[in-house]
Amino acid sequence: MLAAAALFMGGCGKDILDPDNPVSVTVWHYYNGTQQAAFDSLVDEFNNTVGAERGIYVQGYSQGSVSDLENALRASIAGEVGAADVPDIFASYADTAYEFEAQGALANLSDYLSDDDLALYVDSYIEEGKIAADGSLRIFPTAKSTEIMMINKTEWDLFSDATGVSLEELSTVEGVTAVAEKYYDWTNAMTPEIPNDGKAFYGRDSMANYFCIGTHQLGSELFEVKQGEVTIHVPKDIMRRLWDNYYVPMVKGYFGAYGSFRSDDVKTGDLIAYTGSTASAMYFPDQVEAESGSTDIDYIILSAPLFESGEAYAVQQGAGMVVSKSDEPHEYASVEFLKWFTQKDNNLQFGSAAGYLPVLKEANDIAALDSVIAEKGLEVSDKTYDCLAYIFEEMGDYTLYTNKSFRNGSAARKVLEYHLSDKAAADRQQVLSAVSGGESLEKACEAYISDDSFESWYADFCENLAAAADVSSVSQ
Numbered sequence: 001m002l003a004a005a006a007l008f009m010g011g012c013g014k015d016i017l018d019p020d021n022p023v024s025v026t027v028w029h030y031y032n033g034t035q036q037a038a039f040d041s042l043v044d045e046f047n048n049t050v051g052a053e054r055g056i057y058v059q060g061y062s063q064g065s066v067s068d069l070e071n072a073l074r075a076s077i078a079g080e081v082g083a084a085d086v087p088d089i090f091a092s093y094a095d096t097a098y099e100f101e102a103q104g105a106l107a108n109l110s111d112y113l114s115d116d117d118l119a120l121y122v123d124s125y126i127e128e129g130k131i132a133a134d135g136s137l138r139i140f141p142t143a144k145s146t147e148i149m150m151i152n153k154t155e156w157d158l159f160s161d162a163t164g165v166s167l168e169e170l171s172t173v174e175g176v177t178a179v180a181e182k183y184y185d186w187t188n189a190m191t192p193e194i195p196n197d198g199k200a201f202y203g204r205d206s207m208a209n210y211f212c213i214g215t216h217q218l219g220s221e222l223f224e225v226k227q228g229e230v231t232i233h234v235p236k237d238i239m240r241r242l243w244d245n246y247y248v249p250m251v252k253g254y255f256g257a258y259g260s261f262r263s264d265d266v267k268t269g270d271l272i273a274y275t276g277s278t279a280s281a282m283y284f285p286d287q288v289e290a291e292s293g294s295t296d297i298d299y300i301i302l303s304a305p306l307f308e309s310g311e312a313y314a315v316q317q318g319a320g321m322v323v324s325k326s327d328e329p330h331e332y333a334s335v336e337f338l339k340w341f342t343q344k345d346n347n348l349q350f351g352s353a354a355g356y357l358p359v360l361k362e363a364n365d366i367a368a369l370d371s372v373i374a375e376k377g378l379e380v381s382d383k384t385y386d387c388l389a390y391i392f393e394e395m396g397d398y399t400l401y402t403n404k405s406f407r408n409g410s411a412a413r414k415v416l417e418y419h420l421s422d423k424a425a426a427d428r429q430q431v432l433s434a435v436s437g438g439e440s441l442e443k444a445c446e447a448y449i450s451d452d453s454f455e456s457w458y459a460d461f462c463e464n465l466a467a468a469a470d471v472s473s474v475s476q
Helices: 002-007 033-048 050-054 066-077 094-102 115-119 123-128 153-163 167-171 173-189 207-217 236-244 247-252 262-267 278-283 328-341 344-354 366-376 382-394 409-436 441-446 451-469
Strands: 023-029 056-062 089-092 147-152 202-204 223-226 229-232 273-277 287-290 293-296 299-303 313-315 320-323 399-401
Touching (some): 023 066, 023 328, 033 050, 033 056, 033 328, 033 344, 050 328, 066 094, 089 094, 089 328, 147 153, 153 299, 167 173, 167 299, 173 202, 173 247, 202 207, 202 262, 207 313, 207 399, 207 409, 236 247, 247 409, 262 273, 262 287, 328 344, 344 382, 366 382, 409 441
Parallel strands (some): 023 056, 023 089, 313 399
Antiparallel strands (some): 089 320, 147 299, 223 229
């Protein structure tokens, strides 16, 4: 235990804690279900060991969803009547943390972490957390994720055997679009008496990621941030490729989006493949539940597809933890808990239950994961384990990317998330109405997928993006 205590003396070179007068640290997060249980278990372990010895007592509280957490934080930081006290630590995405940093509400974590401390963490995770104007750290990386592609293997095998399509064709965004058309045609042909009733093959969870990572893969940076100011780049040729490989197949019915998440759509049999967070792997269904009954399914995990000839960038995402500006004992104790929580074994224990990637360099290894599972007797779902193992073993050639934070970043991302997807969903309904009236699919889609339609959308998209980010214009 003395060795453990020495490990946690902190980057500031002193220990200001007193075990006889413990510092109480509150943590607000959005974890629920399995994730919350895993977090609570680690909090209990900390309180009963290092926390008890050092004089730190941690209490974690789930605020529900991410939006519930953000609303509660805004109320607390603003000092609204009836709002709870600001917690010592809270989970936050970078754009939200940037908002609170602008209000002077966040502690400077660089005051409590040495260069040697920071060197232990994945470099890009630390860089993402340096949102302060002076480049100091405000977001402590605690758990990260990227995107993967998951497929209903049972249905895929039937489709592949019948048509000859291969998994290799799904390595590119354009390949997914082409395979989705083949799947629509294959399922449509099953009921020749009912025209245009083919099924959607694919969907994706985050359109904001699609725009940001797709633009970066194709050689541009959507949000270029320098000294806190953003320049928005929306090259028309790149936006056309994004349009052609999301909006067009959505309108034609090759892609789909029906439930809250695309894993829901796999469960109902409305899709057989999607791109989503690694944390979504645990929600991939074991069965398809259709009106005709339930069918057991297996799964395939692949890398998220890249644009053809694009550079190998993958999304870096996931909230970190920030520490509220308060007093030295509370800030120091908060950082000490976060350092303990992100130690290799502890972070892998949490990640293996929650589907998150660990943040220490040494922890991103399948042997380390296997060792923690064996030593602690953890029960890890096959899907989560296989997903993490896939990332550790197969994505070494990818570079993780996330854009830097900027003022109004959250509003700008909402435009990315909904502007094109809402239009695609609405226009798909118009196409279905025309088809039900007797038009062919090709004729019904013609006006929606035309050059004029793209030009109209593109102009409106640029205008909305500029307005959300509060910039005069975007770079085209």
